[in-house]
Amino acid sequence: MSAFFAILTRDIKLTARSFGDLLTLILFFVMIGVIVPFAIGPDKTLLARLAPGIVWIAAFLSSLLALDRLFRADMEDGSLLAFRHATISLETITFAKLIAHWLSSALPLIVATPVLAVMLNMDMTVFWRTIYSLILGTPALTAFGAVGAAITVSLRRGGLIAPVLILPLSVPILIFGVSAISANAGPNAETAAQLFLAGISIVSFVFAPFAAALALKLSQE
Amino acid sequence: MPVRQLEVTGLTCVRAEREVFSDVTFSVKSGEAILLRGPNGAGKTSLLMCLASYLPIASGTLTWNGRDPEQRPGEDMHYVGHQSAIKPSLSVAENLAFWANINGGHPDLVPDVLLAARLDHAANLEAMLLSAGQLRRLALARLLVSPRPIWLLDEPTSALDAQGAAWVEQMIDKHLQNGGFVIAATHLDLALQNSPQIKTIMLRGAK
Numbered sequence: 001m002s003a004f005f006a007i008l009t010r011d012i013k014l015t016a017r018s019f020g021d022l023l024t025l026i027l028f029f030v031m032i033g034v035i036v037p038f039a040i041g042p043d044k045t046l047l048a049r050l051a052p053g054i055v056w057i058a059a060f061l062s063s064l065l066a067l068d069r070l071f072r073a074d075m076e077d078g079s080l081l082a083f084r085h086a087t088i089s090l091e092t093i094t095f096a097k098l099i100a101h102w103l104s105s106a107l108p109l110i111v112a113t114p115v116l117a118v119m120l121n122m123d124m125t126v127f128w129r130t131i132y133s134l135i136l137g138t139p140a141l142t143a144f145g146a147v148g149a150a151i152t153v154s155l156r157r158g159g160l161i162a163p164v165l166i167l168p169l170s171v172p173i174l175i176f177g178v179s180a181i182s183a184n185a186g187p188n189a190e191t192a193a194q195l196f197l198a199g200i201s202i203v204s205f206v207f208a209p210f211a212a213a214l215a216l217k218l219s220q221e
Numbered sequence: 222m223p224v225r226q227l228e229v230t231g232l233t234c235v236r237a238e239r240e241v242f243s244d245v246t247f248s249v250k251s252g253e254a255i256l257l258r259g260p261n262g263a264g265k266t267s268l269l270m271c272l273a274s275y276l277p278i279a280s281g282t283l284t285w286n287g288r289d290p291e292q293r294p295g296e297d298m299h300y301v302g303h304q305s306a307i308k309p310s311l312s313v314a315e316n317l318a319f320w321a322n323i324n325g326g327h328p329d330l331v332p333d334v335l336l337a338a339r340l341d342h343a344a345n346l347e348a349m350l351l352s353a354g355q356l357r358r359l360a361l362a363r364l365l366v367s368p369r370p371i372w373l374l375d376e377p378t379s380a381l382d383a384q385g386a387a388w389v390e391q392m393i394d395k396h397l398q399n400g401g402f403v404i405a406a407t408h409l410d411l412a413l414q415n416s417p418q419i420k421t422i423m424l425r426g427a428k
Binding site for chain 2: 002003006007010013014017018073076077078079081082083084085086087088089220
């Protein structure tokens, strides 16, 4: 097995074995969708209008929750140091870890979205658009989050600082993510938003491994 | 293995604006071992981390000869430090096979190496159940599943019993015979310290 797939399968296996963490993540995501309707009140049309925003806020907050485990465990048990001697570069390793992290923290949220759709009174078109926009946008959330997690990995309470760092970077994802679901502006606004979202995801997923690997190298000095 | 040589002259390391050690000079080539001695805080680990280029060098030179220019620096090297780099929720064999894959080694060697490390009975146990000594054996087993010429070992025998320490000695001995080289920080007297190809360096730390 190549080193790249070894990282990928190890990280997925580790998530699968700590099933409690995964369940917490999904429950947190669903919980936001459950409490917001109670807070807003029984106004179905208002709820349906707010639904895209609520889904994206839930996805963003849940992705922050999972962020800390991306590099911290590897830092604490010395795996990060040992990765310097791997046959593949730290950038490639980070890329593999990003893919594994997306599969094990963003994909479960997308799978849990139908529950939110029911709670938020979405119709079928909006539901499919939501799934589509989450698939296009969450890789960017993972990528920006990874950079934040890498920068704060050597800090004891980095879990609180990383969200502050990546919040400004995540704003465009939220804007385009929501407008990819509920486009009222023009005839092709949702397609444009989807393209922007995909663009941000591709660019950030390509550059994040370099930035994160650099931060990880510097953190060890 | 091609002959590799390391020359260190006047090496000084500064961490957090404090001089950890200064003016360390030595050279080592394939088939030789260096033992780093010195009291706690003398900079043994920092020196190893400098050699592995985890830490920047404040002054002095560090020259490697005979390294494969096609390889990235670090790819011909193993570093085993205080941290075991072992995932508690993976089994012993899975952990070892993972590092064999990452380091371009031979995952099919895993059963043999576990037998040599006396961990064969625990191969399918989760690594969180291992004792400190067993963890150390597993961390050191990483050296054997992917052969590489340069070993940097930080306290390789800590937490090991007498039999384990003998295993490490044997391992280092065999590695030297195969033309590898070892730089190890240790408080213990390794039995091969009497062998001619072993040099000892005393670190005194910063004044």
